[in-house]
Amino acid sequence: MNTKKILAVKCAAIAAVLSLSACAGMNNQDKSAVAGAGIGAVGGAVLTGGSPIGTVGGAAVGGFIGNEVGKKKE
Template sequence: MVTILFTSGCASLSARDRNTITGAGVGAVAGAILTGGSSVGTVGGAAVGGYIGHQVRK
């Protein structure tokens, strides 16, 4: 349900913006898992994921 509410607010975003947000979210989760919940790992994962998401279909 939260995902539906979150994505409905993104209707006006471009595909690149949605990819960046999705990449940051996935990267944050992956960073948190890989570093055992470290704040630095979570933020780093979000940054890397956001960058990768932004580069998709450039």
């Protein structure tokens, strides 16, 4: 892997960890959306070889899925 790809994956992982640490006042749905976005960003970066578009796309898809999973069933 070249340096750019390694840096992109590390930045995505750090962003995911930092975003999860700010979840103290969030409800379950918000936490699920943030976790999904973090996981999606890392997955998108890995699958596309560190492409910024893949990272952002993965974060968007992961955030949407996390949001839907975190909804309370009424």
